[in-house]
Amino acid sequence: MKRASIKDIARIAGVSVATVSYVLNKKEGSRISDATKDKILEVAKSINYTPNKIAKSLKMSKSKLIGLIVADISNDFYSNIARNIEDEAMKLGYTLLIGSCDENPEKFRKLTELFSEHQVDGMIVAPVVDSDEAINKLIAEEYPLVTIDRYLKNISLPGVMINNAEISAHVCDQLTEKKFDEIIYVGYDTELPHLLDRQEGFEIRVKNSGIPTKKVLIGIQNITAEVNEKLKKNLNLKKRTAIYFSSNKLGIAGLRYLNDHHIRVPVEVSVIAFDETEAYHLFPTDISFVQQPLIDMAKESVKLLDQQINHYTPNGERITLQAKYMERNSVE
Amino acid sequence: MKRASIKDIARIAGVSVATVSYVLNKKEGSRISDATKDKILEVAKSINYTPNKIAKSLKMSKSKLIGLIVADISNDFYSNIARNIEDEAMKLGYTLLIGSCDENPEKFRKLTELFSEHQVDGMIVAPVVDSDEAINKLIAEEYPLVTIDRYLKNISLPGVMINNAEISAHVCDQLTEKKFDEIIYVGYDTELPHLLDRQEGFEIRVKNSGIPTKKVLIGIQNITAEVNEKLKKNLNLKKRTAIYFSSNKLGIAGLRYLNDHHIRVPVEVSVIAFDETEAYHLFPTDISFVQQPLIDMAKESVKLLDQQINHYTPNGERITLQAKYMERNSVE
DNA sequence: CTGAAAGCGCTTACAG
């Protein structure tokens, strides 16, 4: 599968490779006669020429590739993010490399290295716990870098996130105004700053309300099993209880638990979940949820990255988008 | 962000770039003295050298990139496929480019072109209707190519798929043996061969059974709305009815309809769905479904592609994997 | 209006 090169075109058309390059790139600067222009285009088509972006990348030192590193591309949230990023990136002429790091800092580091060796022009990353070292290495090289969804506690990086604390406080308000006997917060046992924000936003507000609260923290390994176990231990149906699931995975696992145990929502327990997923629609009750602005997150992150690629600035902009509480029928 | 090159290493270590290249690539053929070897490694580390795969790709004419083209990476089915392909590809040293074509042949063609310009070593594709032209162009270049999930009617390509007709026949058997008054097949209004197989496998079998059947075909544009509309028109609860949803999207849309209309499963209607998705678990009844062997599909497709890359053969192997019917509680 | 030449960062057969 030897492909035609501009050298082939040049030879057949009887011109120099320089000339071929000029007409193929439609540079207006140096005028080429229409005759040779036509001939070159004709030859190019006839031998089925396709440009070799690798060669171009090497010469131009930009690849028009960008890397996306997420925890897991098979997670609904990230695959939706990825899809929107793909569309936005495409518009700007970038092609997307995707990698999943499973919350593992070593995998994260390897992915950044791999992508950087492939000379991606920049990366959009959802950094994991303990990824500071890998990130700092990229920063030292002034590698265009943008965070999405998450952010780093000790490193200032351009990126886009949502108003985690505020939206959690808002969710809390929805619950406290209904005077539940008890509210259960289901979150992750993690140090990820954006998730801590989500948790603290809730905690501070619920404390003021005086309503008794339980905090149920789940490890990222065995979500379904652990949610089951901890809900069994903590959910007391004798009390009027509301549960706030602070991610899509937690929401799905939790609703599944309620389903399996025939616990009716909102009659026996009220529920608010984070993120939007088709799955919620299959639950008997329409679940009230927090909607993240995925399209805008993707748009802004690509825009930020493109800016960084075109003009690197060490302390780039950090954009906070507004998540939206979507009231349905799962709180009563 | 000017990066160090082997030239820099050579200069600092006082050796030639050839020597640097040899030791960096650990070639055993030409023996380099331990002294210079150590020095080179030391210098490489000290100036933070990372290889430029673009340069290497150009020289070696292989990029260690592979492209994956699916209908939509945000679709649960494809994002799971993608994740497994990512893992398998990684093991063999490939990095993954991902593109979504939305069942649009023009987008499909553009993606193949883009990927080929980026010099991917091969592509794993889920071809869409009318993609023959784009595929044939790749074949003409002897471009390593493997289909996944789908296959082409008029072109023989290596690939991996499942036993669509057989598993549908098996699903049909589950239903016919329960002597329903009516069975509704919900499928796509499409020419995609693998979906037609799924449909015909069911149709042939159900015809033999003599049980009245309705075939409900849904366009790929507005799945939820159309499923709603057609289910409303075709579902007659006075009859003992079973519905076979032949994809995850159809299953989700259909179950959502049943949910919204408080139609109980399996008391009022029996259901079998295709594909596995977390969503099914949120439905009040555990849904019986057809499980596709995603991991094996990914494994085999990457293996086939790697074979094609290393040794191109025009009419590569076509692998059919077995889907599995998972009986739950939605048929009665 | 067009071409010769250098160079992007690598690899490798060849010579010494």
Place this chain on the structure above:
DNA sequence: CTGAAAGCGCTTACAG
């Protein structure tokens, strides 16, 4: 054991 040189497919400042 090591280096000089060619070449992968491009782009572009420069010269004519």
